[in-house]
Amino acid sequence: MVELKTDTSIDAMHEAGQVVGRALTAVHKAADVGVSLLELDEVAHEVLREAGATSPFLGYRPSFAPTPFPAVLCVSVNDAIVHGIPTRYRLRDGDLVSADFGAELGGWVGDSAISFTVGTPREADLRLIEAAERALDAGIAAAVVGNRIGDIAHAIGTVCRAAGYGIPDGFGGHGIGRRMHEDPGVPNEGRPGRGMKLRHGMVLAIEPMVIGGGTDGYHADSDGWTLRTNDGSRAAHAEHTVAITDAGPRVLTARI
Known part of the structure; x- marks a missing residue:
């Protein structure tokens, strides 16, 4: 069931x-x-x-997870796609980092992710990150009243495939509001004109994930959380929480 948010709730x-x-x-x-x-x-x-907020990540345990998530930040390095658990690993020159974070304030949740390099970047990593960001922008541009979920999915997938990158099947965006994960699901690839029609008051976490090697394969790490590419290639992740409004898509997690 999809909950339509009021303008006050979106604020x-x-x-x-x-x-x-x-x-x-x-x-x-x-x-x-x-x-x-x-x-x-x-x-x-x-x-x-400092904000008086809490974490929707800390202690979260979906059905696939062997243990509750132990941190407030997902941080995935190099061949890790998403859901990386923070460890004592120290960043090295040239690492590609994807950071995913959520906050709950006043009973409402926001969720966003960025990817970046540390130290001297590899050109291939910069291209991968840029593609993830372009895919996110394309998905947001398609998030307008009257379109359908498939239009967002198609916009994201078109950018990623045109750049020669893989897309991990089965993982994508989601509705968000009082809870971090709500209906509907938002795939990162799909057919335009299909799926639920977008209406004023829907709020979605739109989040492309791209695999640099061009294949779609991934596997769970030994921690049961971290997803890694099967071919060892690097991955990038970009995400914003976006409200569907009659005035157009409104990004709620813009970075300051």
Whole structure:
């Protein structure tokens, strides 16, 4: 069941989204050679504390997970696609990092992700990140009243495939509101004109995930959370929480 949000509720979600934007900006700024993933998690945690917000990630346990998620930040490095658990691993020159973060404030949730490089970047990584961001922009542009979920999926998939990248099957965006994961699901590839019609008041987390090697294969790491590419190629992830409004798509997690 899809809950349509009022304009007042969307404004409240924007407040939560601003916390998310501040946290991801702080994480990106703090990420440097020698910094551990646990230290990045603490940076994000401090933003939550300062805002009086809580984490929808910490303690979250979907059906596939062997244990509750132990952190407030998902941080996935190099061949990790999504759901990376922060560890003592210290960032190295040239690492590709995807950071995914959520915040709950006043009963409403925001969710967003960015990818970036540390130290001296590889050109291939910059192209991969740019494609993920373009796919996100294309998905947001398709998130207009009267379109359908398939139009968002098709816009994302077209950008990723045209760039020669893989798309992990079965993972994509989702509705969001009082809970982090709500209906409807938002695939990262699909046929235009198909699926649920978009209406004013729907709020979606749109999140392309791209695999640099061009294949779609992935597997779960030994921690039961982290998804890694089968071919060892690098991956990138980009995400925003977006409200569907009569005035056009409204990004609620813009980074500050």
